[in-house]
Amino acid sequence: MNSRELSNKQLRALSEFELNNKEFLINPIIQNFLKNKQNYQLFLDSICDPTDENIEKLDRNFKIFYFDIRFISFISSSLYFNAVNFNKRQRKYSSRNLLTIDSTIQHEEETTFKDMIEDPESEITVDKLSISNDITDYLIHPILYKAVQSLSVKQKEVLNLVYIKGLSDTEIAKYLNKSQQAVSKIHKIALRKIHNYIKENGG
Incomplete structure (x- = not known):
């Protein structure tokens, strides 16, 4: 009908x-x-x-649809929080562990190796050395990692800009010289592919 x-x-x-x-x-x-x-x-x-049969079919399809929405939302949140937590850990590490360049020279308690560098504007920190533009470097869960690895170069690029750089779809569109709709579509397709990969691999 x-x-x-x-x-x-x-x-x-x-x-x-x-x-x-x-x-x-x-x-x-x-x-x-x-x-x-x-x-x-x-x-x-x-x-x-x-009929009971028609209502049951509708209810079953809606439950599947709604689960997929919530799961994709979960994937998006997981990517975001993995990146955020990674950066927090790195900042915490940098505050507790000085680089060699920040260490004091033996017998020179107030002089560091950094002071011996001619350029007074040189600034090297763990944060700067450890920041990665590849989102897979921030992922701990093995299936989520493999799911993201399975994406196309363009899809991973958009995820990197969203979750590592924190850019909006509009900002990414300007950066990549694409329409906002195109970026949004790439983003959604990437999340959908991650979702399907996890489902197919028992995640």
């Missing part, structure tokens, strides 16, 4: 549902769910022919 094949009775049922559930239907999650033709068909079937 599709919207063109509905009887007058079924069309009235659909119109009544849409009228009584306006806020529900404008929810972005619901709208994205119904963009899928199969999901929309299940939605029509459950409204126009509300």
Whole structure:
């Protein structure tokens, strides 16, 4: 059954549902769910022919769809917090462990090797030496690491700019000379590929 094949009775049922559930239907999650033709068909079937079977099919598909959304959100958060925590650990390490260049020269307690360098503006820290532009260097979980490694060069580049540099899709678009929509699409496809890789590999 599709919207063109509905009887007058079924069309009235659909119109009544849409009228009584306006806020529900404008929810972005619901709208994205119904963009899928199969999901929309299940939605029509459950409204126009509300059998237990039709309602159960709709409910099952929505649960799968919603789980995927939450899981992709989790992946995005994991990438972000892995990068943030890595930088925190590095800053903590740098505060506790001076580089050789910051160490005092033997028998010269107030003189460091840095003082012996001619350029007075030279600044070398653990932070600067350890910062990586490759997001895989920040990932601890092996499956998540392999999932990101499986991405294309362009997809990894966008993830690096999002999670390492902290840039928005709009800023990345200017940097890469692409449209914001194109960057957003690359970002979403990358997260989806990570999601599928983890599912397929028992993560």
